[in-house]
Amino acid sequence: MEIQLTKCHGSGNDFLLIDEMTHGYTFTEEERRDLSLLLCDRDSEFGADGILFVGSSDKADAKMRVFNSDGSEASMCGNGLRCVGRYVCELLNKDEIIVETMKADLKVNQEQEIYEGLPTYKVEISPVLFDVDSLPMNIDQETLQNEIVPSISDTLSFxxxxxxxxxLISIVTPDQLALQEEMAKKLNGPNEICPDGVNVSFVCPIKEGEIYVRTFERGVGFTNACGTAMSASTLTTCLLGLNQMEAVIDVYNPGGKVRCAAHKKADGSYFIDLIGNATYLYHAKLDVELSNSNVKILSKADLEEQANYEKLEVHAKEYLDSTLFA
Known part of the structure; x- marks a missing residue:
């Protein structure tokens, strides 16, 4: 089959975007899984954290489905939604759209550049659920807010x-980051606490209005950034009094920087704004034979947007080295 795709990223969290709206692809669920396993493999030429399938929607401007590099489907992806938002906004010539995702229809709009020369989009992250059954997480309580779970750690609160x-979000010091990998791998392997796996983020406060987030992403492993994790981490710091609700927070990560703002609605529920880049790396057309895992590149057009993003990466690294990791 011939497939056209765009390699893109949000905060260094990279994806292959496949447009089903324009090209009329009709993938089976097995083909979506197999395409993710084949094309996202880091040993392949395309390697990515996942595939963004952009389809038509009966109730929104477009529909997004996200398949991780291990073939599993994610219910949401904030960084991916920015990339899909940009693609659909440009396709439909709109500045603001609604995208249908697995659990909610979410607003996306073009935003003032977060850094010079970077196409920037704001996406809504919601709903926010605190019941541990929604993860699911098997512990003998209904919610977990900044508490120690002995079966996970005797020292860190989650x-x-x-x-x-x-x-799962833990507020840590820089020297405690070393504890993350073993803990996250345990919770994403066969285990009774989080049987479906869980995204594990360690958050280092820098100063009020600034945090650093590193995430071990379910189905992927360590990524440069995870949009929903940065959003969840921002809300968590606000609930713990480290930052202020409604305020725009600079969120640094291994892939650069985004901005987030946590909001509380009149009914007591929460949502988060996630603001960051949506950068295109290249457009390509492939001939893919899933039966024998063969991929032939028919055409590829590299783009020049990444150079501007690399300037943000340098800026973010220099700032972290001079503050958090000094």
Missing amino acids: TALAVPNPH
Whole structure:
């Protein structure tokens, strides 16, 4: 089969975007899984954290489905939604759209550049659920907010929330980052606490209005950034009094920087704004034979947008080295 795709990223969290709206692709669920496993493999020429399938919607401007590099489907992806938002906004010539996702229809709009020369989009992250059953997480309590779970760690406290992807958030010091990998791998392997796996984020406060987030993403592993994790981490710091609700927070990550703002509605529920880049790397046309895992590149057009993003990466790294990791 011939497939046209765009390689893109949000905060270094990279994806292959496939437009089903324009090209009329009719993938089976097995083909979506197999395409993710084949094309996202880091040993392949395309390697990515996942595939963004952009389809038509009966109730929104477009529909987004996200398949991780291990073939599993994610209920949401904030960084991916920015890329889909940009693609659909440009396709439909709109500045603001609604995108249907697995759990909610979410607003996306073009925003003032977060850094010079970077196409920037704001996406809504919701719903926010605090019931541990929504992750699911098997502990003997209904919610978990900044508490120790002895079966995970005797020293670190965690907050559990789904946005709607499941997240465990721990506020740590830079030297405690070394504890993350073993803990996250345990919770994403066969285990009784989080049987479906969970995104695990360690959050280092820098100063009020600034945090650093590193995430071990379910179905992927360590990524440069996870949009829903940065959003969930921002809300968590606000609930713990480290930052202020409604305020725009600079969120640094291994892939650069985004901005987030947590909001509380009149009914007591929450949502988060996630603001960051949506950068295109190249457009390509492939001939894919899933039966024998063969991929032939028919055409590829590299783009020049990444150079501007690399300037943001340098800026973010220099700032972290001079503050958090000094």
